[in-house]
Amino acid sequence: MSSKEIYVALVGNPNTGKSTLFNALTGLRQKVGNYPGVTVARKSGRCDCGDGLKVELVDLPGLYSLAAASPDEQVVTDVLLGSLEGSQQPDAIVVVLDATNLLRNLFLASQLAELNLPMALVLNQADIAHEQGLKIDTQLLSQRLGGVPVVLTSAWKGEGISLVRRAIAEVLNKKSKMTRLTWPGQVESALGAIVQAIQADTGKAPSSADAQRILFSSNAHTSNRLGWLNVQRDSIVRQARDQVRAAGYNPLAAEPLIHYAHLRKVLEGVIAGGTGKQGNAAALDRVLLHRVMGPILFIGIMLGLFASVFWLAKFPMQWIQAGVDFLKSVIAPALVSTPMLQSLVTDGIIAGVGAFLVFLPQILILFLFVGILEDSGYMARAAFIMDRLFSWCGLNGKSFVPLLSGFACAIPGLLSTRTIEDPKARLATAFAVPFMSCSARFPIYALMCAAFIGPLYGPGWESVVMVGMHCVGLIFAVPTAFVLTRFVLKVKPQPFVLELPRYQMPKPRDVIWRMWQNAAEFISKAGTVIFAITIIIWALCYFPRDTQMSDRIKAAEPTLSEHELQARTQAAMIEQSWMGRFGKAVQPVFDPCGFDWKITVGVLASFPAREVIVSTLGVTYSIGKGAEADSQHLRTAMQEAKWMDGPRKSTPIFSLAAVLALMVFFALCSQCGPTIATLAQETGGWKWAAISFFYMTILAWVMAVVVYQSVIRFT
Amino acid sequence: MTPLSQLLPGQFGKLVSLNPDQAVDQRLMALGLLPGMALKLVRRAPLGDPLAIEFGGQVVSLRLAEAESLIVDVAADCPVQRPKPTP
Numbered sequence: 001m002s003s004k005e006i007y008v009a010l011v012g013n014p015n016t017g018k019s020t021l022f023n024a025l026t027g028l029r030q031k032v033g034n035y036p037g038v039t040v041a042r043k044s045g046r047c048d049c050g051d052g053l054k055v056e057l058v059d060l061p062g063l064y065s066l067a068a069a070s071p072d073e074q075v076v077t078d079v080l081l082g083s084l085e086g087s088q089q090p091d092a093i094v095v096v097l098d099a100t101n102l103l104r105n106l107f108l109a110s111q112l113a114e115l116n117l118p119m120a121l122v123l124n125q126a127d128i129a130h131e132q133g134l135k136i137d138t139q140l141l142s143q144r145l146g147g148v149p150v151v152l153t154s155a156w157k158g159e160g161i162s163l164v165r166r167a168i169a170e171v172l173n174k175k176s177k178m179t180r181l182t183w184p185g186q187v188e189s190a191l192g193a194i195v196q197a198i199q200a201d202t203g204k205a206p207s208s209a210d211a212q213r214i215l216f217s218s219n220a221h222t223s224n225r226l227g228w229l230n231v232q233r234d235s236i237v238r239q240a241r242d243q244v245r246a247a248g249y250n251p252l253a254a255e256p257l258i259h260y261a262h263l264r265k266v267l268e269g270v271i272a273g274g275t276g277k278q279g280n281a282a283a284l285d286r287v288l289l290h291r292v293m294g295p296i297l298f299i300g301i302m303l304g305l306f307a308s309v310f311w312l313a314k315f316p317m318q319w320i321q322a323g324v325d326f327l328k329s330v331i332a333p334a335l336v337s338t339p340m341l342q343s344l345v346t347d348g349i350i351a352g353v354g355a356f357l358v359f360l361p362q363i364l365i366l367f368l369f370v371g372i373l374e375d376s377g378y379m380a381r382a383a384f385i386m387d388r389l390f391s392w393c394g395l396n397g398k399s400f401v402p403l404l405s406g407f408a409c410a411i412p413g414l415l416s417t418r419t420i421e422d423p424k425a426r427l428a429t430a431f432a433v434p435f436m437s438c439s440a441r442f443p444i445y446a447l448m449c450a451a452f453i454g455p456l457y458g459p460g461w462e463s464v465v466m467v468g469m470h471c472v473g474l475i476f477a478v479p480t481a482f483v484l485t486r487f488v489l490k491v492k493p494q495p496f497v498l499e500l501p502r503y504q505m506p507k508p509r510d511v512i513w514r515m516w517q518n519a520a521e522f523i524s525k526a527g528t529v530i531f532a533i534t535i536i537i538w539a540l541c542y543f544p545r546d547t548q549m550s551d552r553i554k555a556a557e558p559t560l561s562e563h564e565l566q567a568r569t570q571a572a573m574i575e576q577s578w579m580g581r582f583g584k585a586v587q588p589v590f591d592p593c594g595f596d597w598k599i600t601v602g603v604l605a606s607f608p609a610r611e612v613i614v615s616t617l618g619v620t621y622s623i624g625k626g627a628e629a630d631s632q633h634l635r636t637a638m639q640e641a642k643w644m645d646g647p648r649k650s651t652p653i654f655s656l657a658a659v660l661a662l663m664v665f666f667a668l669c670s671q672c673g674p675t676i677a678t679l680a681q682e683t684g685g686w687k688w689a690a691i692s693f694f695y696m697t698i699l700a701w702v703m704a705v706v707v708y709q710s711v712i713r714f715t
Numbered sequence: 716m717t718p719l720s721q722l723l724p725g726q727f728g729k730l731v732s733l734n735p736d737q738a739v740d741q742r743l744m745a746l747g748l749l750p751g752m753a754l755k756l757v758r759r760a761p762l763g764d765p766l767a768i769e770f771g772g773q774v775v776s777l778r779l780a781e782a783e784s785l786i787v788d789v790a791a792d793c794p795v796q797r798p799k800p801t802p
Contacts, residue, residue, distance in 0.1 A: 065745035069738060101772050104747045218736070252735035256744040281774060282757075291761050384776045388762035391778060495739035495781050497746075500767060500774040 007056040007088070008047070008168055009080060011112060012096030013105050014062035015377075015501035017124045020510055021096055021155035022059040025164060032517045034684075035084060040075045041418075043517075049169040058090070064104075066111045066209075067217050067255075070494050071423050074221055080115055081209065083225055092118040092171045094164070099129035099136060099152065102271065103263055110259045113145075113178035114209040120149040120171040121178075122164055127154040128502070133273040141270045146179035156507060181262040186247035187254060190240040191215055197236045198228050215240055216255040281377075281502045288381055298385050301378070302404055305369045309362050309408040310439065316361035324354035343542055344535075352534030355609060356527040356674060359411045360519055366405050366412035367518050371511035373401075374419065377503045387496060393478055394485025396422060396496050399429040403477075406436030407470075410675045411526070414682050415518055422494035428481045430682055431692055434675050435477035437470040437667060440611040444666050445469050447614055451635040452659045465663070472667040476699065522678070529677035533608040540579040541605060549573055570619050579605055593665060593704035594658035594712070596643065603665070610671035657711035661704040669700035719785035720766070722756035728787035729753050730770075739781040747771045754787070 012018040023030075026045025033042045040061055047057040060079060061072040075084070082089030093112055097105035102123070109121060123129075123136060142150040149167035153160030170176070183191065191211045198214075199205040206214075206226055213222035214237060223233060230236070241251035249257060287293055328346040335342035373379040383397030390399050398420045406413035413433040420426040445466055454462040485493070550569045554560065560568065574580045583601030590600045598620035606613040614634075621637040641653040670676065670693045680689035716731055730752045733740040747770065748754065754770040765778045 064742070067741060067745060069741065104771060104773065107745060107747065218741075250735045252741065253733075253744060253749075256747070257749060260747060260749060285758070285767075285774075289758060289760070289767070295761050380776070384760050384765060384767065385762075387776075387778070388760060388764045391764070492738070495737075495742055496765065496776070496778050497739060497742045497781075498765075498776040499746075500776055 005056050006053075006091050006172060007058060008092045008094055008172075009090040010057055010059045010094050010096060011076065011080070011108070012062060012124075013064055013098065013108060015499060016062070016096045016098045016105065017155045018062060018096040019059060019514075020507055021122065021124060021153065021161075021164065022057065023510055023513060024155050024158060024161045026057055028513075030513075030517075032521060035075055035079070035087075040072055047165065047168065049165045049172075051169065053169050053172070055091075055168060055172070057094075063108070065108060065256075066213070069217070069219065070421065072421065077213070077222075078225070080112070080117070081207065090117065092120065092168065092175075094120050094122060094168060094171075096122045096124050099123040099126050100132060100134065102136070103260070103267060106263045106266070107256065107259050109178065110181060110263055111209075111255075113180045114212060115207070116177060116180075116209075118171045118175045119178045120151070120164075120167040120176075121145070122167070123150065123152050124155050126152040126160065127157055135272045137270050137272070141266070144179070144266045144270070146177060147174075148176045148178045156504070181259060183258065184247050184249075186243050187215075187249070187258070190243040193240050193243070194237065197230070197233075198226060201230045202227055212255065215244070216251065218252060281500065284503050285381070285500070288378070289384065294381075294385055298382060301373075301382075302400070305366075305373075305401070306404055306408065308369060309366050309405055309412065313361040313365050313408070317358050320354065320358050320361070324350055324357075340542070340545065344538070347542070348535045348538035351538070352531040355534050356523065356530040359409060359522070359674060362405075362409045363412045363415060363519050363522055364515055366408075366416060367515040368511060370401060370416050370419065371514050372506045375504065375506035375510060377501045379419065380498055380500050383498060384500065391496070393482040394425065394428050394493070395432070395481055396420065396425045397498075399425060399432070402429050402433050403436055406433040406438060409438050409440070410434045410436065410672060411522070411678050414675065414678045415522065417682060422496070424485060424489050424491045424493045427489065427491075427683060427688065428485045430679060431484055431688065432477040432481045434670060434672065434679070434692060434696065435473035435480070435668070437473050438672075440609065440672070441469070441666055443611055443614045445663055447617075447634070448659050448663050451638055452654055452656070455639075456656070465660075469663050469667055472664060476668060476703075480695075521681075525681045526674055526677040529680075530608075530674045533673035533677075537579075537605060537608050540582070541574055541577050543578055544576070546573065546576060549576075567619075571621070574601065574616075574619050590701075590704075592709065593661045593701065594653075594655065594708040595662065596641075596653050598641075599653070599658075599662065603669075603671075606666075606671045608671075608673040610666060610669070613666065655712070656715050657708045660711055661708035664707045665700045665704040667700075668696055668703055670694075670696035717787050717789050719754075719756070719768070719782045719787050720779050722787060722789065724756055724758045726789060727753065727755050728789040731786045731788045733786070734784035737781075737784055739777060740784055743775070743777070743785075746773065746775060748775075 010018060010022055022043065022045065025047045030043060030045040034040065035042050043059040045057055047055050049055055060076045063073050063076055065073065066077050067073060078084040079087055080090065080093065093115070095109045095112060097109065112119065123138065129136065136152065138150040138152055142148060149170050151160060151163040151167050153164060155161070191208060194211045194214055195205055195208070210222055210226060244251040244254050288297060327350050331350070332342055332346050335345060373382065382400065385397065386400045387397030390396055401419065402413045402417045405416055410433050413436065414430055417426050417430045417433070420429055449462045449465055453465050549572050550565065553568050553572065554565060580601055583604050584597045586604070587595070587597040587600045590603065595603065598617070601620055602613045602616040605616045617638070618631065618634055621634060621641065638654050642650050643653055676689045676693055679692055680686045683689065717728070722728060730748060730750050732750055733743065735741060735744065752770050754768050757767040757769050757774055759766055765776045766782060767774055767776050
C-alpha cells in the first residue's frame with residue numbers, strides 16, 4: 001500500500017453481510033495477509049468508486065464493540081487509530097449495519113464516531129428488513145447523524161452496491177463525520193482529566209477515543225499503547241471513574257448506557273412498521289436445536305462433513321499421488337546419468353512439492369463445508385449444541401469441527417480453528433488437533449494389526465486394537481487441553497457469548513473465494529516449510545553415498561536376482577547414510593520401547609511425514625522401495641526379524657509388546673512437518689509449534705516405554 | 716428477582732441488574748442488554764447448557780455459569796419486542 005493511496009476501512013458487527021459486500025465491492029482484486037504480530041487476517045482489495053476514483057478497501061474483522069477486550073477488537077481499534085505498526089489511519093470508515101437490528105448495530109457506529117473520521121453508513125440486508133415490513137427513513141437518519149451518507153443495500157442480492165461506491169466517493173469528498181454524542185457533564189470532565197494527565201506525562205494529547213477506552217474499559221491495552229506508564233496511572237483513572245460514579249453511572253456500564261440512550265433518541269421516527277415477524281430462525285431452531293432431533297441432525301451433518309474430508313478427498317489425493325509418480329517416472333530416465341541429481345529431483349523436489357499438494361483436496365473440501373456451515377448460520381448452532389461437552393476442559397463448542405477434521409488430517413483441522421474467536425480456546429484446540437488419529441497413522445496400524453495382532457489373536461482383537469489406537473490420541477488430548485487452559489495459558493478467556501444469527505443461503509462466490517484464500521495461504525506459508533523439511537530428510541537419507549555398494553554386494557552374493565540386489569543395496573545404503581548412522585547411534589534411546597535400529601531409522605525418517613514409516617521399513621527390511629501396508633513380503637520379513645545380539649538375542653523383534661509400543665508411539669508422536677508448519681502459522685510464531693512438537697514426542701516415547709515394559713512383563 | 720439461569724424455556728423477564736465487572740456482562744451490554752430490557756429464555760441446549768436468550772430482536776447464547784450475575788424480574792409484564800418502532 002503506497003502512502004498516497006486513499007484507503008477506506010470496512011467495519012461492522014458480525015453477521016451483517018459485511019464480507020459479501022466487500023466481495024461485491026472489490027471483486028477478485030483481493031489480497032489476504034496478516035497484521036504484524038497477531039493472528040488476525042488482513043483482507044484488502046481495490047474498489048472502484050467511479051470517476052476514476054480507486055480506493056484501497058480494507059475488510060476489518062467483525063465486532064460488536066471497540067471495548068478492546070478481544071484480540072480482534074484490539075486490532076480493529078489499533079488499525080482505525082493508525083497506531084498499528086505499518087498502518088496509517090484510514091481516510092474514511094464505511095460502517096456496515098444490519099438494517100433489521102439498527103439499534104444494536106448503531107452502538108458500534110456511535111463508538112466509531114468518537115474517532116472523528118469521515119464516515120458513511122451502509123444499512124445492509126435491506127431485503128430482509130423489507131420482508132419484515134420495516135421502513136427506514138434514511139434521510140432522517142442521515143440528518144440526525146450530522147449528514148453522513150446513509151444507504152440501503154442488499155449485498156446478498158447485489159442490490160445497492162453502486163450506492164455504496166457513490167457514498168464512499170461522497171464521504172471522501174465532503175469529509176462528513178457522524179455527530180458525536182454529548183457526554184453528561186461529569187463524564188466529560190472525567191475524560192478531560194484523563195486527557196490532561198496523559199498530555200502532562202507523555203507530552204502528547206490522546207484522542208478522545210483513547211481517553212474513553214482508558215476510562216470505560218477494564219484492561220490496560222490503550223494506556224500501554226500510548227506509553228502512559230505513570231505509577232499514578234491507576235489512581236488517576238480511579239479518580240476519574242469516581243466522577244463518573246458521582247453522575248450515577250457504573251464506570252464499566254456507562255459507555256453502553258449513554259450510547260444506547262442517545263441512539264434510542266436518534267432512531268425515534270426513523271423506523272416504521274415491522275410485523276415483529278422473527279423470520280426463519282425461530283421455526284428452524286425448533287427443529288435444529290430440538291432436544292432429540294437437534295443432536296441427531298448434528299451428528300448426521302458432521303458425519304457427512306467427515307466422510308467428505310476423509311473419503312471424497314481420497315480421489316483427488318490419489319490423482320495428485322499418481323501425477324507425482326508419473327512425473328518421477330518421466331524425469332527419472334532423463335537424469336539417469338547423474339544419480340544424485342536424479343534422486344534430488346525425484347525423491348527430494350518432486351516428492352517435496354507432492355508432500356504439501358496432497359493436502360489441498362482435504363483443505364478445499366473442509367473449507368467448502370465450513371464456509372457453508374458458517375454462512376448459513378448453522379455453525380453457531382453446532383457450537384451451541386456441543387459447547388457443554390467442551391467447556392469443562394477449556395475448549396468451546398466451536399472446537400468440535402477442528403477436532404473432527406483432525407481425524408482425517410490435522411492440517412485442515414488446524415486451519416479451521418480460525419472460526420474460534422476466543423484466543424485461549426483457539427490455541428488449546430490447535431494444540432489438541434494433532435493428537436487426533438489422522439489418516440496418515442492408518443497405514444502403520446494396518447500393517448501392525450495385519451502382520452501381528454490378526455495372525456496371533458484373530459480378527460476380533462485386530463479390530464479392537466484398531467479402534468483403540470484411534471482413541472489413544474483423544475484420551476491424551478482432552479487432559480492436555482484441560483491442563484493447558486487451566487494452568488499454563490495466562491490469557492484471560494473470552495466469555496462464550498454467541499449470536500445465533502438468522503439462517504441464510506450461503507453465497508457460492510463468498511464460500512469459494514474464502515476456500516481458495518485459505519488454500520493459497522497454506523501453500524505460500526506452510527508449503528515452503530514442508531518443502532524444505534522434505535529436502536533435508538532426503539539429504540540425510542542419501543548422503544554419504546557409497547557408489548561401489550552394489551558391486552560389493554554382488555561380489556559377495558553373486559546368486560542374487562536383480563530385484564533382490566537392488567533391495568539389498570538400498571538397505572545397505574540407508575544403513576550407512578547419515579540417517580542410518582544417526583538411527584544406530586540413538587537406538588539406545590528407543591531400546592526401552594523395544595525398537596531395533598531399523599525401526600529407529602523408520603521412526604526418525606518419519607518425522608516429516610509419519611506415513612513414510614511403512615516404506616522406510618520396506619527399505620530397512622530389504623523389501624525395496626514402495627512397500628505398502630498390505631505387502632506380504634514386508635509382513636513376512638518383519639515376522640521373521642529377530643534380535644541379533646544383546647539380552648533379547650534370537651527372540652522376535654516384533655513381539656506383542658513392541659508392536660503395541662510402536663503403534664502407541666505413532667498415535668502420540670508429533671511426526672508431521674506440515675502440522676508443525678501450520679501450527680506455527682496459526683499461532684503466530686514457532687513457540688507453540690515447538691512446545692507441541694516436544695510435548696507430543698516426549699509423551700509418545702514415555703507411553704511407548706510404559707506399554708513395552710508392562711506388556712513384556714505379562715507375556 | 717430470579718437469576719436468569721432459573722428461568723424456564725419460553726419464560727419472559729425484565730433485566731433488573733447485571734455485574735459490569737464481568738466480561739460476559741460487558742459483552743451483553745454492548746449487544747444492548749441493559750437494565751430494564753425485556754428478555755426471553757428461548758431454550759437450553761440439548762445438554763442443558765448453554766442457554767439461548769432473546770432480547771432486542773436477536774438471539775444470543777451464553778453459558779449457565781456465565782449467566783449467574785444476570786438478575787431478572789419475571790413478574791414484570793413484558794413481552795419481548797423488537798427495537799421499538801415508534802408510531
